[in-house]
Amino acid sequence: MIDETTSKHSLSVSDAVDRRQSTRGYLDREVPIDVLRDILARALRSPSGGNLQPWHVYALAGQPLADLVDDVMAKLPTAGFGGDGDFEYAVYPASLGDPYLNRRFRAGEDLYKALSIPREDKARRRQQFVENFRFFGARVGLFFYIDRNMGAPQWSDLGMLMQTVMLLATERGLATCAQEAWSIWHKTVRAHVGAPPQLMLFSGMALGYPDPEHPTASVRTDRAALDEMVSFRGWA
Numbered sequence: 548m549i550d551e552t553t554s555k556h557s558l559s560v561s562d563a564v565d566r567r568q569s570t571r572g573y574l575d576r577e578v579p580i581d582v583l584r585d586i587l588a589r590a591l592r593s594p595s596g597g598n599l600q601p602w603h604v605y606a607l608a609g610q611p612l613a614d615l616v617d618d619v620m621a622k623l624p625t626a627g628f629g630g631d632g633d634f635e636y637a638v639y640p641a642s643l644g645d646p647y648l649n650r651r652f653r654a655g656e657d658l659y660k661a662l663s664i665p666r667e668d669k670a671r672r673r674q675q676f677v678e679n680f681r682f683f684g685a686r687v688g689l690f691f692y693i694d695r696n697m698g699a700p701q702w703s704d705l706g707m708l709m710q711t712v713m714l715l716a717t718e719r720g721l722a723t724c725a726q727e728a729w730s731i732w733h734k735t736v737r738a739h740v741g742a743p744p745q746l747m748l749f750s751g752m753a754l755g756y757p758d759p760e761h762p763t764a765s766v767r768t769d770r771a772a773l774d775e776m777v778s779f780r781g782w783a
């Protein structure tokens with residue numbers, strides 16, 4: 548039994564890791580500010596090289612979140628997925644080869660299959676992508692920024708913070724979806740959250756109560772086998 552209003556949670560770390568999945572369908576249920584503050588306060592215990600704590604987080608709900616969504620929806624017909632342009636970083640390397648390309652393809656196909664959207668229905672696939680910019684209906688939108696003079700090690704620190712947020716949310720019966728997609732709207736997001744120019748948007752994150760009836764709720768992405776990913780030395 549998960550009680551999100553107190554700090555008494557019964558999910559083990561292993562269960563939270565197992566249960567967390569990128570969630571793309573949410574209930575229209577408010578996330579109390581105390582619950583969100585508790586998640587973020589605890590997540591700030593995440594490790595970072597030299598304890599730089601190089602992260603900056605902006606959280607939106609209610610009208611400010613609705614205003615951002617409305618702004619992006621109004622811009623989409625002309626801007627399309629070019630977003631604000633002048634992308635600040637490339638989400639994927641230009642030459643994404645296998646096995647990475649195949650994994651990316653499979654994750655997409657599994658999602659569209661759950662939604663019964665065939666490959667040739669480009670319009671509905673685009674529409675599903677647009678759902679990113681409604682936070683898939685989640686009542687909280689988080690934005691993770693990093694100082695633009697930080698390098699790869701600090702970007703990795705930011706990832707640790709994000710995963711910790713996602714696990715703490717899972718522990719409280721909430722769900723999340725990290726969203727690099729928001730990086731295409733970096734100027735629009737900046738205008739809404741008030742981030743200074745020195746900060747760079749890495750990723751958004753939808754956070755809310757999951758809709759167990761949503762067609763994508765059952766999507767469980769696969770993973771490469773342990774021995775494909777990890778080399779063990781020194782054991783008999």
Ligand SMILES: Cc1cc2nc3c(=O)[nH]c(=O)nc-3n(C[C@H](O)[C@H](O)[C@H](O)COP(=O)(O)O)c2cc1C
Nearest residue numbers: 567568569570654679724725726727728729750768
């Ligand atoms: C940093 C990061 C950014 C992501 N950006 C997006 C995104 O923009 N939109 C989306 O639908 N999923 C996004 N995802 C979710 C991944 O597709 C997902 O983590 C992956 O397919 C594995 O599935 P799982 O999270 O359900 O285990 C992102 C994940 C991470 C870690």
